Amino acid sequence: MTARTRWASPPARPGYRDRRPVRSPRSRLLAGVLAAAATASLLVGCEPGSADGSGEASTGGPGGCPSVRGRAQAAVVRAEQTDVPWNGPTTGPTATSGKTLVYVAQAMINPGVAGAAKGVREAARAIGWNVRVIDGGGTPAGIQAAMSEAVALRPSGIVIGGFDPGSTTRQVSRANAEGIPLIGWHAVATPGPSRRPELFTNVTTRVEDVADISAQWIIAHSDGRAGVVLITDASIPFAQHKSELIREELATCPGVRLLSYENIPIADASNRTRWEISTLLSRFRGRWTHSVAINDLYFADAAPAFRAAGRKGSGPPFNIGAGDGDPSAFQRIDSRQYQSATVPEPLTLQGWQIVDEFNRAFSGRPASGYVAPVHIATAENSRGATSWDPSGYQEAYRMIWGR
Known part of the structure; x- marks a missing residue:
């Protein structure tokens, strides 16, 4: 939708008499109300997932992208499975020595x-x-x-x-x-x-898979309607690439709005994150429903800001880490303290x-x-674990090495 053009009245000419009918104050008020209602209807039609054109996510009604949401939900169910058999190498050279x-x-x-x-x-x-x-x-x-x-x-x-x-x-x-x-x-x-x-x-892991599944978790968890903050570290090309892919996948669901794209270098996270989160909370308030960060550690630094603002540990915003899955992330997830999920690397x-x-x-x-393969860890499927460690690989590698 393009912005509405504001038309000015024609300039008065010498000897010109305006013959347009004069409206009463009541009729002008009624016409204004009808025009505002029509405009609001048009704005809502152009901004899926927005109630007022401001990007605020709606919490009622059906999701904003049924077909995308269906695919996302199926992908999340697969990624949350924990009984995944070892599908890595089972043959290779025996161990060399003295390295x-x-x-x-x-x-x-x-x-x-x-x-x-x-x-x-x-x-x-x-x-x-x-x-x-x-x-x-x-x-x-x-x-x-x-x-x-x-x-x-x-x-x-x-x-x-x-x-x-x-x-x-x-x-x-x-x-x-x-x-x-x-x-x-x-x-x-x-x-x-x-x-x-x-x-x-x-x-x-494939960065495309990690980026896609973290964005799909937000789409599925929000039922296709969310206001999202994305946190990255642009100084690391791998992380920057991942965050761009996340943004692209979020954009496949019109009901999901990217509220802010924050660049916080990991080396500065402990100093900057709390202040940045406080600023974002003041700016977006209830519109902010979900967050995704390229590394779980941002949510450790964000927790004090959420807590100071009176936000519950169980959300919103519901936070997912798109990478790593360190023990502290699992602890936050298990105790429902300002992180809902992670896409952990099997480190x-x-x-x-x-x-x-x-x-x-x-x-x-x-x-x-x-x-x-990618995996999503939540409080429901991690069962108190502090890492994602698939079974079978140690036995397989020891057998290959002859150890």
């Missing part, structure tokens, strides 16, 4: 990065290798220094833990030249081998996969090609 890995972390305060590092350490003990973790501290200078240190150590392999290899091109090129295999965890947008930058493989599993992929690289074998 040392360096895990370069974007920031160990990032629960996903730390969780994957924990999995690498655990798997390394199982296969008989050594691991060293170097924390980049979440800053470009810190990450570059950590990568320089890692390459200088001349390890058997280096893990790029949660940062863009493009920010350390000199160090990556040096590792490639020295024949040190690089494996990423959330280092580039897609799973599998990468040529530019040169990575043996990148371990991650420990991915740590074991990283070690298995290195073993394939050291043995001259190709990458496994395994990609873990």
Whole structure:
């Protein structure tokens, strides 16, 4: 709908007499009421999911996108299943010996990065290798220094833990030249081998799947009518890409309105999130029904602001983390304290996969090609767990390695 054009009365000409009938105050009032009603009807027709054209989500009546909502509900039901059999590799090279890995972390305060590092350490003990973790501290200078240190150590392999290899091109090129295999965890947008930058493989769920299912959870949970705040970290290309995909999927349901798209760097989350959330609560009030963030940690920092505003821990807004699924997120979900769901990475599993992929690289074998499926954890299906850890993978990898 285009904005209505306001027509002005024709200018008076010399000798011109206005012969239009003069209306009484009562008739002018009645005409104004009818015109306002007609305009309101047109505005509602142009803004699905809005009661007044302002973007406020309606809580009554049928959902705003029946066909999209139906697909979303079916996808959510599948993703909430917990009895998923192991569908990863069952064959591969036996364990090589005497290897040392360096895990370069974007920031160990990032629960996903730390969780994957924990999995690498655990798997390394199982296969008989050594691991060293170097924390980049979440800053470009810190990450570059950590990568320089890692390459200088001349390890058997280096893990790029949660940062863009493009920010350390000199160090990556040096590792490639020295024949040190690089494996990423959330280092580039897609799973599998990468040529530019040169990575043996990148371990991650498919960002498209994570983005879609988190947006579909909002569509299904809200019955197709929601006012959403989306939080991202634009300094991390992987996270920025994920948030753009979330926004695109939310837009498939006209009844779901994106109220605000907030850029809060993870390194600044503890300082900025509470203030930003307080500002958004004052701005949107009851229109804000759901939130989605590219990392669960934002909701830990947001909780004090929600609490100070008198919001109940069980929502609204109903909050979902589109990634990682660290123990504190599971605790908030289980206790219904300002987080309703998460799309967790199977972090420990991915740590074991990283070690298995290195073993394939050291043995001259190709990458496994395994990609873990997405999962949604809620209070109803997590049953007090503090992580998403599918069954069967440890036994499978130990059997492959002969350990």
